[in-house]
Amino acid sequence: MHAMMIETVSLVLQCGEYVRNACKHLKIEEKGFANYVTNIDMSVQHQLEEGLSALSPESAFISEENADNDYGASGSRWIVDPIDGTTNLIHGYPHVAISVAHYSPGQRFGIIYNPFNGELFTALSGQGAFLNGQPLHVSEHTALEQCIIGFGLPYDRAKSAPMLAAVGKVYAACQDMKRKGPASLDLAYVAAGRLDGYFEQDLKIWDIAAGLVLLEEAGGQASDWQGNKLDANLAITDLAASNGAIQLELLQRL
Structure with a gap:
C-alpha cells in the first residue's frame, strides 16, 4: 500500500473512534430542509484537514463542510466527506461513513470507513480494491x-x-x-x-x-x-x- 495511503488510513481510523465516542454528545444544526450538519461533522472535518494537510501540504482540500471549494484545482487534491450519512447519524442508524480520496496526476486512492461496523474499504489505482484487507470484485450478474x-x-x-x-x-x-x-x-x-x-x-x-x-x-x-x-x-x-x-x-x- 502507498505510504501516504497508510498514514491516511490511520488518520481515518482515529476519526472513526472519535465518531463512536462523540455520538452521545451530538449537537445538530439544519443547513436546509432535511439537510443537517453536526458538531461531529465539523470536528472530523477539522481533524482530517489538519492531518491530511500535513501529509500533503501542496494538495488542495475539497470537502462538504468547506465554505468554499476550488473544484477546478489543478495538481493533487484531497476530496473529503467527513460524515457521509449525517441524517443516519442523527437517528442512530449505523449506515455512516468517513470518505477520503486523494487524486493526483497518475495516481488516486480512496478510503471509505464505517466506524459503526468496522468495515474499511480501500483502493489504490492499479493495486485493486479491498475490504479489511480482503480483495473485492464486482458481481457477475449480466441482466x-x-x-x-x-x-x-x-x-x-x-x-x-x-x-x-x-x-x-x-x-x-x-x-x-x-x-x-x-x-x-x-x-x-x-x-x-x-x-x-x-x-x-x-x-x-x-x-x-x-x-x-x-x-x-x-x-x-x-x-x-x-x-x-x-x-x-x-x-x-x-x-x-x-x-x-x-x-x-x-x-x-x-
Missing part, C-alpha cells in the same frame, strides 16, 4: 432482472420527481432495490458485489470521489446518466454505477 440496485434521493424535494420516475423504471426490471443513504457506501457496496448497481442525481464530488476509485479497481463502471465519463472537477453530477455488465441496461432505464 437487470438478476440484480439488486441501490439509489438515493435528493435533499431538494422539488427535484424528486425525475428521480422517483427513474426508480420506478428500474424497479420494474430489477430483482430488488435498496436505499440506505450514503453515496460513498453505496459505491463501496457495488465494488464489493453486494449491490449490482447504484444511481442518484445531484451528487457532489466528495460523495463519490473515494467510491469511484473503489469501483474502478473492483472491475466496475461509472458514468453520468447519458453514459459520459465523469469529470472529477465537476461540482455536481448525476451518477450511474454498476458491475459494468449491466451498465448499458441500467442507463437505458434511466
